[in-house]
Amino acid sequence: SALHGTVPPAAPRPPPAPPGQVAPLAGGTWHEVLGVSEAATAEEVRRAYRTLALVHHPDKQRAVADGASPEALALSAAEAFRRVQEAYEEGLRQVVVRADSPLEAALVVVPNGQPLLPVPVFAPKAELRRACDEFERLVDVGESASVPADVPVSTVDEVAEWLLEGTCVCVDTREPSEKYGKMATSIPGAVTLGYTAVNKSPESCVPALLALQGHAERGSRIVCFSTHGSPTNGNCAIVCCILADVFGFDCELLSSLEDGFLMWRRWADANTSLAAQLC
Numbered sequence: 001s002a003l004h005g006t007v008p009p010a011a012p013r014p015p016p017a018p019p020g021q022v023a024p025l026a027g028g029t030w031h032e033v034l035g036v037s038e039a040a041t042a043e044e045v046r047r048a049y050r051t052l053a054l055v056h057h058p059d060k061q062r063a064v065a066d067g068a069s070p071e072a073l074a075l076s077a078a079e080a081f082r083r084v085q086e087a088y089e090e091g092l093r094q095v096v097v098r099a100d101s102p103l104e105a106a107l108v109v110v111p112n113g114q115p116l117l118p119v120p121v122f123a124p125k126a127e128l129r130r131a132c133d134e135f136e137r138l139v140d141v142g143e144s145a146s147v148p149a150d151v152p153v154s155t156v157d158e159v160a161e162w163l164l165e166g167t168c169v170c171v172d173t174r175e176p177s178e179k180y181g182k183m184a185t186s187i188p189g190a191v192t193l194g195y196t197a198v199n200k201s202p203e204s205c206v207p208a209l210l211a212l213q214g215h216a217e218r219g220s221r222i223v224c225f226s227t228h229g230s231p232t233n234g235n236c237a238i239v240c241c242i243l244a245d246v247f248g249f250d251c252e253l254l255s256s257l258e259d260g261f262l263m264w265r266r267w268a269d270a271n272t273s274l275a276a277q278l279c
Contacts (some may be wrong), residue, residue: 007030009075011270012037012248013069020264028087030086030087030088030090030091030094031087031091033052033083033084034048034049034052034084034088034091035048035052035085036048038094039098040061040091040093040095040224041095042092042095044090044248045088045091045095046087047195048092048278049084049087049088049124050090050120051079052084053084053085054060055080058255064073069087071228083123085124088124089126090122093256100189117134117135117145117245117246118131118246118248119131119246119247119248121209121210121213121247122206125202125203128166128203129200129201129202129203130244131202131246132198132199132200132202132246135199135241135242135245136199138245139238139241141200144245145244146241146244146245146251147241147242147243148237148240148241149237150243151236151237151240151254151255151256152215152254152255152256153229153255153256153257153258154221154223154255154256154257154258155258156257156259156263156264156266156267158270159187159250159257159264160267160274160278162221162223163187163188163189163208163278164277164278167219167220168220168221168222169189169190169191169211169212169215169220169221169222169223170186170187170189170191170223170224170225170257171190171191171192171193171222171223171224171225171236171239172186172190172191172192172193172194172213172225172261173193173194173195173224173225173226173234173235173239174188174194174225174226174227174235174238174261175194175195175196175235176194176247178226181229182265186261187225187251187264188278188279189278190225191208191211191212192208193205193208193209193212193224194235195235195238195239197244198239198242198271199242200201201244209247212243212249216249216250216253220253221253221254221255222240222243222249222253222254222255223255223256223257224239224243224254224255224256224257225256225257225260225261225264226256226260226261227260227261227262228259228262229257229258229259229261229262229263230258236256236257236259236260237256240254240255240256249260250262
């Protein structure tokens with residue numbers, strides 16, 4: 001075994017999948033799924049995972065198979081992505097088993113004893129949750145890189161102008177319980193990213209985070225809003241901090257909407273023609 005100085009032979013790499021199709025993951029060991037040697041290093045495991053995650057994430061699967069329903073395709077993509085995540089986690093565990101020392105083993109998954117911040121959006125669920133837990137801990141002890149009170153505030157007139165120009169996307173950070181009656185609507189084009197969801201189950205927010213990453217890559221401003229819009233009375237500013245600290249978004253692009261969705265509704269009622277252009 002590798003623990004006694006011998007290295008297992010490299011496993012044959014599976015053939016690549018045709019463009020737009022899911023690779024044959026069923027029945028493979030972790031290294032066969034990832035397409036790496038059984039003796040792969042942690043970096044090789046991570047690199048293979050990142051490549052496959054980009055291919056197999058359900059939101060990246062756009063191919064339509066003959067006779068397959070959209071629901072079946074979604075389930076197939078989700079299953080493939082789950083297999084890739086499990087193979088990645090098992091691969092890192094095996095790297096730890098083969099490590100020559102406890103220190104080397106500790107450095108494989110969690111360098112310096114702490115989850116890495118920021119974390120890739122495509123990271124496995126366990127890594128995403130560890131990163132969010134670490135962010136919450138740093139906030140609690142006053143050591144987070146970003147704090148809500150320092151998040152810039154954008155006025156409703158600024159946000160409306162940016163939306164009309166197509167240079168801004170809004171992020172609805174309200175909780176489901178806040179969306180009722182007239183409050184059930186949202187700002188046109190807004191991406192939903194509730195604080196509780198992104199903080200406690202970030203893996204469920206990957207589609208929203210991917211959408212925001214696309215906007216950020218184009219240089220669009222990202223304006224988070226809550227019901228009231230105050231750093232002490234709403235989730236908008238803390239979600240900005242999560243985007244910056246946990247997922248590595250550019251702080252220069254992030255702000256919160258002054259006085260929140262309530263102000264937006266007042267603006268839309270007073271500027272019906274402009275508001276109609278955004279719908």
